[in-house]
Amino acid sequence: MKAYLNDGLVRLAEARVSIFDHGFLYGDGVYETMRVYDGVVFMLEEHLKRLSHSAAMILLDLPKTVDGLKSAIYDTLDANGFRDAYLRLAVTRGEGPIGLDPALCKRPTLVIYCDKLKPPPLSFKEQGMKLAIVNTKRNCKEALDPQIKSLNFLNNILAKAESLRAGADEGLMLNMEGHVAEGTTSNIFFVHGGALCTPASECGILKGITRDVVISIAGRLHMKLAEGKFTASQLLDASEAFVTSSIIEIMPVGKIGDARFKPGEVTKALMAEYAKEVQAYVKETKESGPSIWGAS
Ligand code: PDD
Numbered sequence: 001m002k003a004y005l006n007d008g009l010v011r012l013a014e015a016r017v018s019i020f021d022h023g024f025l026y027g028d029g030v031y032e033t034m035r036v037y038d039g040v041v042f043m044l045e046e047h048l049k050r051l052s053h054s055a056a057m058i059l060l061d062l063p064k065t066v067d068g069l070k071s072a073i074y075d076t077l078d079a080n081g082f083r084d085a086y087l088r089l090a091v092t093r094g095e096g097p098i099g100l101d102p103a104l105c106k107r108p109t110l111v112i113y114c115d116k117l118k119p120p121p122l123s124f125k126e127q128g129m130k131l132a133i134v135n136t137k138r139n140c141k142e143a144l145d146p147q148i149k150s151l152n153f154l155n156n157i158l159a160k161a162e163s164l165r166a167g168a169d170e171g172l173m174l175n176m177e178g179h180v181a182e183g184t185t186s187n188i189f190f191v192h193g194g195a196l197c198t199p200a201s202e203c204g205i206l207k208g209i210t211r212d213v214v215i216s217i218a219g220r221l222h223m224k225l226a227e228g229k230f231t232a233s234q235l236l237d238a239s240e241a242f243v244t245s246s247i248i249e250i251m252p253v254g255k256i257g258d259a260r261f262k263p264g265e266v267t268k269a270l271m272a273e274y275a276k277e278v279q280a281y282v283k284e285t286k287e288s289g290p291s292i293w294g295a296s
Contacts, residue, residue: 002079004072004112006063009079015111022105023092027152029109030054031090034073035246036114039083040282041073042246046209047089050149055091057148062091063108076112086247087114090151120248124169128254128263129243131183132168133232134159138181141204146182149206156184170243172256175204179229186245187211190238190253191266195226197238203229210244217273223266240264250274 003015022028032047041047048066055062064072073089089112096105136159139146144155155173163171163184172188175181180199182188187208189198196218201207218225235241241253241261250271252263 001115002076004076004110006110009075015113017092017109017111018095020095020097021092021109022094022096023090023109023151025098026093026100027150027154028058028102029090029092029151030058030060030149031088031151032149033246034087034089035117035249036077036082036085036087037278037282039077040285041077041087042278042281043209043213044070044073046212047246050207050209051089051091054148054150057145058150059102060091060093060108063110072110072112076114080114082114082116084117085114086117087112092151117247120251124248124251125263128252128261129169130167130255131170131172131241131243131253131257132163132166133257134162134166134171134173136162136171136173138173138175138204140176146204146206147201160184168255174232177229178231179203180232180235181205182208183243183245186243186248186251188235188241188243188253189214190230190235190241191264192226192230192234192238195224196266197226197228197230197234199230200227208244208246210246210249213274213277214244214250214270217270217277221269221273240267242267242270249278 001012002009003012005015017024030051032051034041034047048069052062073087092109093102094105094108139155159171159173170183170186172183173181180188181203182205187205189196199205215225236256236259243251243253252267253261
């Protein structure tokens with residue numbers, strides 16, 4: 001297996017970064033996780049747009065242009081021969097002396113890694129994931145804006161550890177005002193009062209790319225959408241709920257603490273449309289030619 005490191009592909013066993021890399025020293029960097037379907041990276045433009053935004057927010061210059069990143073991504077996929085994969089692209093501040101000044105690092109480090117997709121347990125789709133509302137609050141956006149998809153992940157790691165201790169699959173964080181924010185690696189949706197509800201970006205969440213796709217599908221299906229500030233009790237009162245991410249797509253929620261849910265009609269309709277959306281995207285990307293999505 002190979003990974004892409006800075007200027008080209010290297011064997012995984014030889015892919016090493018310095019102990020002075022500020023990504024390692026301080027979690028100083030940004031990343032994206034993408035899903036690959038039949039050799040096509042789903043929503044690649046949107047991921048690279050968010051990566052550029054995250055990088056700009058932390059005053060980091062990306063080491064390649066968007067087109068340069070696209071070719072590096074497809075080179076990595078081609079080198080490993082994966083058609084259905086998980087792909088992670090990270091850019092760190094780079095190697096530099098100890099210290100917080102971003103100017104200490106002259107050249108960012110780029111790492112692209114992909115692996116075969118490990119499908120989530122079947123029980124997630126059939127019975128739904130178990131969520132726990134954790135005590136760890138989502139970083140407040142005035143301190144470290146969750147819209148920055150950063151390598152600095154301790155907030156989410158502590159929330160995840162707490163949810164695992166509670167026997168749950170995913171931890172759900174509230175923000176400092178007590179409103180529902182998001183999961184440790186997912187966004188949340190639920191059906192309440194006849195509307196499909198999801199926390200607004202002002203709640204301090206990562207604006208998930210899957211979340212955006214779901215919102216646009218919901219619009220096409222003429223579902224009533226409410227992006228807003230919601231309390232935990234509104235969520236617990238929902239008739240159905242699901243979480244979203246590039247990797248797990250739309251995943252029904254079966255339990256939040258002691259409250260139980262069944263994958264309902266809204267969730268099922270959105271899951272079916274999402275699958276169609278992916279198929280159409282893959283077809284269209286392939287038809288638009290190898291220069292966009294790679295040579296194989
Ligand atoms: N996580 N919220 C958080 C905190 C996340 O880390 C993620 C993604 C999401 C969903 O975003 P998207 O739909 O763009 O994947 C929401 C990825 C999967 C990860 O960390 O690997």
